[in-house]
Amino acid sequence: xxxxxxxxxxxxxxxxxxxxxxxxxxxxxxxxxxxxxxxxxxxxxxxxxxxxxxxxxxxxxxxxxxxxxxxxxxxxxxxxxxxxxxxxxxxxxxxxxxxxxxxxxxxxxxxxxxxxxxxxxxxxxxxxxxxxxxxxxxxxxxxxxxxxxxxxxxxxxxxxxxxxxxxxxxxxxxxxxxxxxxxxxxxxxxxxxxxxxxxxxxxxxxxxxxxxxxxxxxxxxxxxxxxxxxxxxxxxxxxxxxxxxxxxxxxxxxxxxxxxxxxx
Numbered sequence: 508x509x510x511x512x513x514x515x516x517x518x519x520x521x522x523x524x525x526x527x528x529x530x531x532x533x534x535x536x537x538x539x540x541x542x543x544x545x546x547x548x549x550x551x552x553x554x555x556x557x558x559x560x561x562x563x564x565x566x567x568x569x570x571x572x573x574x575x576x577x578x579x580x581x582x583x584x585x586x587x588x589x590x591x592x593x594x595x596x597x598x599x600x601x602x603x604x605x606x607x608x609x610x611x612x613x614x615x616x617x618x619x620x621x622x623x624x625x626x627x628x629x630x631x632x633x634x635x636x637x638x639x640x641x642x643x644x645x646x647x648x649x650x651x652x653x654x655x656x657x658x659x660x661x662x663x664x665x666x667x668x669x670x671x672x673x674x675x676x677x678x679x680x681x682x683x684x685x686x687x688x689x690x691x692x693x694x695x696x697x698x699x700x701x702x703x704x705x706x707x708x709x710x711x712x713x714x715x716x717x718x719x720x721x722x723x724x725x726x727x728x729x730x731x732x733x734x735x736x737x738x739x740x741x742x743x744x745x746x747x748x749x750x751x752x753x754x755x756x757x758x759x760x761x762x763x764x765x766x767x768x769x770x771x
Contacts, residue, residue, distance in 0.1 A: 629649055
């Protein structure tokens with residue numbers, strides 16, 4: 508059925524159709540949605556901007572994904588599918604920053620989770636993590652002693668949070684913290700939608716001698732509710748070459764070293 512974009516009534520009907528598609532598939536492509544609804548791609552983009560402002564979707568390159576309305580976080584499987592190539596390249600780059608010995612902490616997240624999967628093990632390392640995904644990927648690899656932090660497990664991210672996780676971090680000092688983020692901007696720093704996860708990330712940074720943040724280009728320039736670090740705090744940001752150059756320059760000017768991995 509054709510949906511006419513010239514009427515407010517039909518505009519809301521069109522947006523409901525977009526939400527229905529997102530609920531069914533988890534992701535929406537702008538061009539395909541425009542063809543299906545017989546409107547322009549720009550009309551769909553304006554719809555997605557409005558739906559994002561309502562807290563219902565998150566815009567990504569080429570389309571949008573549906574958000575969990577409780578904490579505005581896409582579920583783990585949906586996030587694993589997004590920017591998969593970039594996340595894989597960033598993960599391989601991050602592994603090169605693993606120390607030869609000592610202790611590290613790996614934050615929950617899809618890119619940090621991918622890092623845990625590709626890390627082969629070998630050096631004698633204590634690995635602490637609040638990610639059930641990362642703990643499963645690392646358990647049994649040569650040379651590693653893997654510990655989870657404990658705490659409440661968030662349903663959408665499988666991240667351990669709250670007092671037990673914070674207490675475990677407060678009792679340790681690690682050589683490197685590998686941190687995930689939902690957004691980073693020169694103005695707001697590093698942020699995430701959920702305050703409980705932000706508190707854990709902030710504690711991890713305090714516990715580490717060195718901090719490496721893994722962040723694909725779709726998150727560059729994005730701000731979320733709970734800030735957990737200024738741009739001057741981490742020692743390195745690893746992102747991909749699709750990130751806007753002007754934003755990367757602004758981040759570097761603010762004191763944040765940036766490593767860019769090329770997208771083929």
